[in-house]
Amino acid sequence: MLIYFAGCDLDEGFEVLSKDKEDRLLRGRRVSRPSGWALYEAMRAAGESMKCWECGLEANAWVANKGRNDHCGSPVLDLYANHNGIFTLMTRDHIIPRSLGGSNENANLRVGCSPCNGARGNRMDPIDIEFMAAHPELVVRPPNPVVPQGPARTAEEKAAKKRADRKRRLKARRAREKAAKAAALKNDFPPLTTMLALALA
Numbered sequence: 001m002l003i004y005f006a007g008c009d010l011d012e013g014f015e016v017l018s019k020d021k022e023d024r025l026l027r028g029r030r031v032s033r034p035s036g037w038a039l040y041e042a043m044r045a046a047g048e049s050m051k052c053w054e055c056g057l058e059a060n061a062w063v064a065n066k067g068r069n070d071h072c073g074s075p076v077l078d079l080y081a082n083h084n085g086i087f088t089l090m091t092r093d094h095i096i097p098r099s100l101g102g103s104n105e106n107a108n109l110r111v112g113c114s115p116c117n118g119a120r121g122n123r124m125d126p127i128d129i130e131f132m133a134a135h136p137e138l139v140v141r142p143p144n145p146v147v148p149q150g151p152a153r154t155a156e157e158k159a160a161k162k163r164a165d166r167k168r169r170l171k172a173r174r175a176r177e178k179a180a181k182a183a184a185l186k187n188d189f190p191p192l193t194t195m196l197a198l199a200l201a
Contacts, residue, residue, distance in 0.1 A: 002065040002068070003067075003068055003075075004063055005064040005065065006027045006029070007061055007062060007063040007064070007080075007082075008062050009060070009061060010059070010060060012062070013061075013062030014040075016062075016077065017031075017033050026064055026077060029064065029075065030074045031064050031076065032075070033076070034076055034078045035092060036109070039092050039106050039111070040079060050079065051111060052116050053111065054112060054113075054116035055115075055116050057081045057088060057090075058081055059081050059111065060080075060081060060083075061080045061081070061087070062077050062078065062079060062080065063077070064077050078090075079111075081113060088113050088114065088115065089113070089114040090114070091113070091114050091117050092110070092112070093109065093110050094108055095108050095131055096108050096131070096135075096138055096139060097124070099122045100122060100124070100132075100139070101139040101141045101142055102132075102138060102140075103139070103140040105138060107135065108135070108138040
């Protein structure tokens with residue numbers, strides 16, 4: 001869940017984000033650069049429009065936002081596409097996915113809207129596979145290893161686990177009941193100092 005603070009057009013956002021960290025202010029509030037800043041800056045310098053590689057949705061705004069539970073960090077000025085009042089977050093997409101060893105170099109990045117990027121996951125189509133073969137320098141580490149699964153549990157092991165889980169749940173329930181009883185007793189019988197004060201009154 002995000003909290004939204006303020007928005008601006010592309011030109012103003014680029015102007016704010018190009019400044020030094022202490023001077024990046026939008027409506028008087030300090031903002032941080034998004035993770036795709038280097039890509040967006042390079043595309044703007046080259047005069048390229050920032051469109052989603054998949055659906056063609058084009059970015060045209062910046063919005064300062066932060067996570068609801070982020071109490072320390074400053075809002076991030078993220079790139080968005082605003083079409084007919086519907087805002088869609090724009091992200092950087094790794095052509096060679098990071099899980100397959102793809103680097104964070106701009107050459108391995110492209111703009112993608114968050115729905116298309118999320119739907120893609122780490123899937124590679126034939127064009128992406130050709131790109132990976134043509135650019136081995138953009139593969140910076142081996143793909144994430146596949147973690148081998150342990151042997152299948154026997155029926156006896158499954159039953160033992162089930163018994164252990166039931167025992168754990170029962171123990172937790174008893175602890176909750178005990179705590180509830182203690183709280184009830186505490187409410188029914190006021191502290192000794194309170195009773196003495198009443199007796200002396």
